[in-house]
Amino acid sequence: MCGIIGIVGKSAAAPRLIESLKRLEYRGYDSAGVATLINGRIERRRAPGKLRELEAVLAAQPLAGDTGIGHTRWATHGGPTERNAHPHVAGRVAVVHNGIIENFAELKAELQAKGRVFTSDTDTEVVAHLVDQGLIEGAEPLAAFKAALDRLSGAYALCVLVRGERDMIFGARNGPPLVIGYGDGEMFVGSDALAVGPFTNRVLYLEDGDFAEVNHAGARVFNAAGDAVRRDIKTVASSAALMEKGNYRHFMEKEIHDQPEGCQRTIAAYVDALAGVTAIPGNVDWTHLERIQIVACGTSYIAGVIGKYLIEKYANLPVDVEVASEFRYREPAIRPDALVIAMSQSGETADTLAALRYCQAKGMKSAAVVNAAESTMAREVDVVWPIHCGPEIGVASTKAFTAQVCVLTAIAVAAARARGRIDQAEEERLVRAMIEAPRLIAESIQLEEAVRSVAVEVAKARDVLYLGRGPMSALALEGALKLKEISYIHAEGYAAGELKHGPIALVDEHTPIIILAPFDSYFEKSASNMSEVMARGGQVVFITDPEGAAHAPAGARVVMTAPSSDPLVAPLVMSAPIQLLAYHVAVLKGADVDQPRNLAKSVTVE
Numbered sequence: 001m002c003g004i005i006g007i008v009g010k011s012a013a014a015p016r017l018i019e020s021l022k023r024l025e026y027r028g029y030d031s032a033g034v035a036t037l038i039n040g041r042i043e044r045r046r047a048p049g050k051l052r053e054l055e056a057v058l059a060a061q062p063l064a065g066d067t068g069i070g071h072t073r074w075a076t077h078g079g080p081t082e083r084n085a086h087p088h089v090a091g092r093v094a095v096v097h098n099g100i101i102e103n104f105a106e107l108k109a110e111l112q113a114k115g116r117v118f119t120s121d122t123d124t125e126v127v128a129h130l131v132d133q134g135l136i137e138g139a140e141p142l143a144a145f146k147a148a149l150d151r152l153s154g155a156y157a158l159c160v161l162v163r164g165e166r167d168m169i170f171g172a173r174n175g176p177p178l179v180i181g182y183g184d185g186e187m188f189v190g191s192d193a194l195a196v197g198p199f200t201n202r203v204l205y206l207e208d209g210d211f212a213e214v215n216h217a218g219a220r221v222f223n224a225a226g227d228a229v230r231r232d233i234k235t236v237a238s239s240a241a242l243m244e245k246g247n248y249r250h251f252m253e254k255e256i257h258d259q260p261e262g263c264q265r266t267i268a269a270y271v272d273a274l275a276g277v278t279a280i281p282g283n284v285d286w287t288h289l290e291r292i293q294i295v296a297c298g299t300s301y302i303a304g305v306i307g308k309y310l311i312e313k314y315a316n317l318p319v320d321v322e323v324a325s326e327f328r329y330r331e332p333a334i335r336p337d338a339l340v341i342a343m344s345q346s347g348e349t350a351d352t353l354a355a356l357r358y359c360q361a362k363g364m365k366s367a368a369v370v371n372a373a374e375s376t377m378a379r380e381v382d383v384v385w386p387i388h389c390g391p392e393i394g395v396a397s398t399k400a401f402t403a404q405v406c407v408l409t410a411i412a413v414a415a416a417r418a419r420g421r422i423d424q425a426e427e428e429r430l431v432r433a434m435i436e437a438p439r440l441i442a443e444s445i446q447l448e449e450a451v452r453s454v455a456v457e458v459a460k461a462r463d464v465l466y467l468g469r470g471p472m473s474a475l476a477l478e479g480a481l482k483l484k485e486i487s488y489i490h491a492e493g494y495a496a497g498e499l500k501h502g503p504i505a506l507v508d509e510h511t512p513i514i515i516l517a518p519f520d521s522y523f524e525k526s527a528s529n530m531s532e533v534m535a536r537g538g539q540v541v542f543i544t545d546p547e548g549a550a551h552a553p554a555g556a557r558v559v560m561t562a563p564s565s566d567p568l569v570a571p572l573v574m575s576a577p578i579q580l581l582a583y584h585v586a587v588l589k590g591a592d593v594d595q596p597r598n599l600a601k602s603v604t605v606e
């Protein structure tokens with residue numbers, strides 16, 4: 001996914017574009033560029049690599065002009081080179097784009113046949129040529145922009161600058177989000193409210209198919225049919241403070257430490273602490289609901305798996321959880337009397353959005369557990385269940401993950417009560433356990449010193465195995481994903497019972513085995529698995545609680561003791577050690593923790 005920004009301003013655009021791109025860099029960071037209008041001319045600066053490379057170019061070759069566009073890229077078509085960095089320019093037009101133009105090859109061939117010369121391997125460049133061709137053929141800028149949009153198929157959020165129109169930017173949205181920011185005599189167009197956050201907190205969210213002409217005076221917004229439409233201008237919370245790392249070295253480190261607060265705020269939104277009962281927004285009939293279908297990707301998918309374990313155990317309500325990219329194409333046999341829940345931190349992940357829409361088309365009631373309250377998913381479902389952990393900037397999800405689990409934990413208790421599986425006293429006990437969880441998460445984070453020393457060993461490994469049973473098998477998947485995505489060490493998460501069916505062949509004295517095993521109903525089995533791997537030289541890091549530590553077989557390389565907790569909230573309490581382990585291994589390996597290679601914070605393309 002990429003980040004785009006446009007400014008029709010009253011002061012030098014280049015430094016402001018950079019300031020905004022710094023807030024967008026988590027969306028993609030393999031190249032970046034800016035372009036401004038200077039006395040009717042378009043001037044451009046681009047650089048491969050991180051934003052700091054572009055800043056160096058601008059320091060050497062400053063860019064004037066109060067109106068401009070900027071882009072930070074996660075490459076889809078064309079490698080991460082300067083030649084493929086946005087903005088792309090053709091004639092009088094410059095464009096920055098987030099998404100994929102799916103019919104770009106056909107359009108490129110048509111334009112080349114008209115003698116147009118392309119200078120990049122990207123899909124985006126066709127947009128600049130289409131608009132410029134329209135201008136050459138006599139169309140006014142807005143008409144030329146609209147005509148170009150009508151030729152595109154695929155997903156796009158676009159900002160276009162037209163030479164000769166001194167203070168004008170055109171924006172369009174079809175899929176990936178785009179907002180218009182309202183300043184004092186100046187206007188902004190950006191990928192999200194964070195992008196325009198340094199300049200304004202008054203934003204308008206374009207709908208799919210909308211396009212807009214933006215100048216100093218304001219914005220004219222049109223729908224896909226070309227009719228002028230009015231969209232609400234909203235005042236969003238100032239995000240400046242939430243965007244800072246404070247005393248932490250990385251956003252990920254801060255966000256791991258922010259989890260007690262993020263979970264506390266999230267849990268508070270789903271329980272009535274005074275009455276000691278759950279309070280889930282949206283009138284879902286948990287008593288009669290037949291089934292829940294969860295669709296998600298990555299860490300959000302793993303949160304969904306934990307939700308499955310809890311909801312089925314406590315509420316006896318069937319839950320299917322599927323990776324969205326598989327679900328949407330396999331023609332699943334689904335019936336309308338189910339609730340689909342999209343799990344997504346960004347609320348924009350293309351695969352999850354498509355799977356959600358698939359279920360909605362089949363008549364299912366829909367809900368979304370999201371961190372971005374104004375995201376596409378949040379605006380398309382029947383019921384929104386927001387998490388309240390604040391913007392998550394680190395590409396590796398941590399505080400959003402545990403906040404998502406908080407929501408599904410509350411749903412498990414609410415559904416259990418509604419279906420008569422627990423009485424009021426048990427609901428009150430479980431709600432108390434939830435309210436206590438943030439304190440236990442904070443205690444679990446205190447394992448950081450022990451984790452730091454384990455990280456020294458794990459950082460040397462070629463392969464790492466994570467094992468767990470029950471909800472801990474899902475947490476094993478999450479521990480492996482965290483380690484892979486930020487330290488680039490191969491890791492696998494497995495249900496501990498599966499080990500003997502193959503993966504145990506991997507075990508030798510060079511293989512760290514991280515076993516997650518609180519003293520619960522699975523403990524004895526997990527302890528047996530621990531003995532199996534130690535018998536084969538496996539180096540076991542046993543993450544448990546005090547009771548588990550007292551009963552663990554001897555021989556583990558390390559035993560880490562998280563606080564005791566009710567099984568309902570054990571996944572929340574046991575997350576921090578695996579997050580911290582991935583973080584400290586990545587730091588030891590000198591990896592780019594907040595912006596790992598090849599990744600982006602939200603993947604709004606398939």
Ligand code: AGP
Pocket residue numbers: 297298299300301343344345346347348349352395396397398485600601602603
């Ligand atoms: C998590 O650490 C990863 N960055 C990734 O798997 C992420 O969870 C996935 O891309 C889904 O994103 P979403 O929650 O915004 O939909």
